[in-house]
Amino acid sequence: MPADAAVAVSSGPRYTGAIITDKIAGLVLARPMHWGFAVGLAVASALTILLLVAISYLFAKGVGIWGLNQPVAWAFAITNFVWWVGIGHAGTFISAFLLLLRQHWRTSINRFAEAMTIFAVAMAGMMPILHLGRPWFFYWLIPYPDVMNVWPQWRSPLIWDIFAIGTYIVVSVLFWYMGLLPDLATLRDRARTRGRQIVYGLLALGWRGEARQWHRYDTAYLLMAGLATPLVISVHSVVSLDFAFGLVPGWHSTIFPPYFVAGALYSGFAMALVLAVPMRAAFRLEEFITRDHLARMGTLMLVTGLLVTYSYLVEAFTAFYSADRFEIAVIADRYSGVYAPLTWSVVLCNVVVPQALWSSRIRHRPIALFVVGLVVLVGMWLERFVIIVQSLAHDFLPSSWHLYAPTFWDLATLAGSIGAFALLFLLFLRFLPAISMAELRKEAQSEPLGAS
Amino acid sequence: MKTAQPYALLAEFANPDTLLDAARNCAARYRDVDAYAPYAVDGLAEALGFRRNRVALFTLIGGIAGGAGIYFLQWYSAVIDYPINAGGRPLNSWPVFVPPTFEITILGAALACFIGMLVLNGLPRLHHPIFNAADFDLASRNRFFLSIRATDPAFDPERTRTDLEALQPLRIIEVPA
Numbered sequence: 001m002p003a004d005a006a007v008a009v010s011s012g013p014r015y016t017g018a019i020i021t022d023k024i025a026g027l028v029l030a031r032p033m034h035w036g037f038a039v040g041l042a043v044a045s046a047l048t049i050l051l052l053v054a055i056s057y058l059f060a061k062g063v064g065i066w067g068l069n070q071p072v073a074w075a076f077a078i079t080n081f082v083w084w085v086g087i088g089h090a091g092t093f094i095s096a097f098l099l100l101l102r103q104h105w106r107t108s109i110n111r112f113a114e115a116m117t118i119f120a121v122a123m124a125g126m127m128p129i130l131h132l133g134r135p136w137f138f139y140w141l142i143p144y145p146d147v148m149n150v151w152p153q154w155r156s157p158l159i160w161d162i163f164a165i166g167t168y169i170v171v172s173v174l175f176w177y178m179g180l181l182p183d184l185a186t187l188r189d190r191a192r193t194r195g196r197q198i199v200y201g202l203l204a205l206g207w208r209g210e211a212r213q214w215h216r217y218d219t220a221y222l223l224m225a226g227l228a229t230p231l232v233i234s235v236h237s238v239v240s241l242d243f244a245f246g247l248v249p250g251w252h253s254t255i256f257p258p259y260f261v262a263g264a265l266y267s268g269f270a271m272a273l274v275l276a277v278p279m280r281a282a283f284r285l286e287e288f289i290t291r292d293h294l295a296r297m298g299t300l301m302l303v304t305g306l307l308v309t310y311s312y313l314v315e316a317f318t319a320f321y322s323a324d325r326f327e328i329a330v331i332a333d334r335y336s337g338v339y340a341p342l343t344w345s346v347v348l349c350n351v352v353v354p355q356a357l358w359s360s361r362i363r364h365r366p367i368a369l370f371v372v373g374l375v376v377l378v379g380m381w382l383e384r385f386v387i388i389v390q391s392l393a394h395d396f397l398p399s400s401w402h403l404y405a406p407t408f409w410d411l412a413t414l415a416g417s418i419g420a421f422a423l424l425f426l427l428f429l430r431f432l433p434a435i436s437m438a439e440l441r442k443e444a445q446s447e448p449l450g451a452s
Numbered sequence: 453m454k455t456a457q458p459y460a461l462l463a464e465f466a467n468p469d470t471l472l473d474a475a476r477n478c479a480a481r482y483r484d485v486d487a488y489a490p491y492a493v494d495g496l497a498e499a500l501g502f503r504r505n506r507v508a509l510f511t512l513i514g515g516i517a518g519g520a521g522i523y524f525l526q527w528y529s530a531v532i533d534y535p536i537n538a539g540g541r542p543l544n545s546w547p548v549f550v551p552p553t554f555e556i557t558i559l560g561a562a563l564a565c566f567i568g569m570l571v572l573n574g575l576p577r578l579h580h581p582i583f584n585a586a587d588f589d590l591a592s593r594n595r596f597f598l599s600i601r602a603t604d605p606a607f608d609p610e611r612t613r614t615d616l617e618a619l620q621p622l623r624i625i626e627v628p629a
Binding site for chain 1: 467468475486487488489490491492493496497498499500502505507508511522525526529530533534545548549551552554555556558559561562563565566568569570572573575576577578579580582583588589590591592593594
């Protein structure tokens with residue numbers, strides 16, 4: 001029997017379509033156990049229960065259980081929303097934008113990054129609804145023929161948000177599912193139990209891998225990438241307009257859309273690294289997700305980090321250049337007032353620590369990337385918190401200034417959403433292939449990828 | 453044992469280049485030729501004479517329909533059904549209608565792209581005679597297949613088998629009807 005054509009996958013050993021398929025499908029069909037996975041599942045499940053408790057108590061008592069006050073009516077829920085949407089952005093960027101740029105190394109990381117996007121956006125979408133005083137009326141934001149003859153306010157960014165986030169979650173799921181189709185067919189064909197054959201068979205929609213099917217599929221996939229790329233830029237721009245359209249000093253700024261998009265990608269690459277490093281170690285995926293792949297994500301994190309740094313500088317400069325005394329007062333308070341320790345933590349986490357990524361040795365050390373990723377995630381959450389809460393707490397009239405401090409339920413919601421996100425991701429690793437087998441087969445056949 | 457008219461004859465190949473050669477060879481002599489591969493092999497569909505890929509057209513129509521629909525909805529609600537004069541500003545305030553229009557254009561295009569791809573590909577179709585072929589599950593792993601269907605006017609069980617054998621496949625599989 002002739003041997004399969006084999007070409008090196010990245011700098012690793014030589015791989016064939018058969019080895020790629022058996023290894024990655026085996027993660028789902030054989031389900032190797034790892035102690036780290038079990039511990040992660042236990043912690044994530046416990047935190048998810050905490051989230052359910054926090055939500056139940058919130059629905060029973062109302063948003064008064066949180067630390068909200070006047071003027072700080074937006075705090076943890078909105079911070080979590082902005083943070084989670086941003087984390088989702090890197091997944092779309094990796095899968096769509098890098099595809100358009102023909103960055104073949106993305107093949108090893110796009111599937112799990114897309115899953116990260118979907119779960120992050122799910123967490124994000126939940127937050128504004130929890131924040132509504134009467135969450136059971138959230139559908140009033142959607143234009144539908146209602147008996148009250150009332151339409152949504154089209155001129156409000158909050159309505160744009162519904163369209164942006166709604167479109168984003170639908171398009172992300174479609175893009176992810178389309179990418180999964182051939183791999184689901186592989187699982188259908190490799191499954192040995194009746195139940196799995198039926199479930200994966202139904203999900204694969206009868207994919208046969210016929211040449212004409214592949215041709216239309218390729219066209220559709222490329223078009224989806226072309227649609228998702230401007231979409232991802234628009235989503236966090238619209239999110240930023242929720243703030244920039246307001247007159248609150250510290251929010252009312254034209255730099256917000258690019259500033260928020262850069263921050264979104266920054267936190268997203270950080271999360272992708274935080275997920276990838278333990279995943280490749282626990283499931284022995286080092287041959288597919290190589291140190292080169294991680295290093296390139298580290299480079300992207302550094303670049304977006306520098307954009308964010310630039311935004312911090314411009315934000316402060318514009319406040320003084322505008323000569324608007326309220327803007328100046330907010331920026332001065334941000335860096336020297338009550339919330340200053342948080343602001344300087346943001347500078348430490350998002351500006352100082354990531355400079356380590358200039359070093360190629362650090363970029364090629366997974367554990368270092370993991371730590372920097374965690375630091376950046378903390379920094380980005382704090383950044384969103386400072387922008388939202390500190391600006392509100394220090395608005396025009398000193399008589400209305402009021403500080404904000406979180407309650408237990410604020411913290412429980414944040415911790416719970418992280419747990420629920422982790423739980424969804426761990427279950428994804430169990431039930432769906434974490435790396436695109438079909439794309440990796442093609443890469444293995446045609447050219448060595450990630451040669452650098 | 454052997455039925456008079458099978459669904460198709462299937463030839464198995466080990467790599468995409470031999471499949472491409474075989475596809476070109478057979479497409480010149482047969483009409484109902486299909487090729488199956490574990491990933492998108494460049495040029496394979498073209499080798500089988502595939503020309504009209506209408507996925508992009510579907511996507512364009514979906515995008516235009518989505519964008520025009522949501523703009524109309526905003527215009528209708530703000531100008532006709534629920535006009536509010538805010539400081540004499542125009543009712544048809546198009547700049548602020550742009551964000552929803554942009555988003556729903558993308559949504560319409562993406563939905564049409566996905567659904568169009570499935571419909572044009574004849575999916576979902578959970579069962580297909582080709583799945584009855586022995587070891588066809590390798591088509592989603594590492595093997596490449598070429599089939600000539602019995603519906604082809606030039607199909608003859610013996611002669612077609614000889615034609616396929618001339619292409620030196622790993623083996624030839626008869627797909628039961």
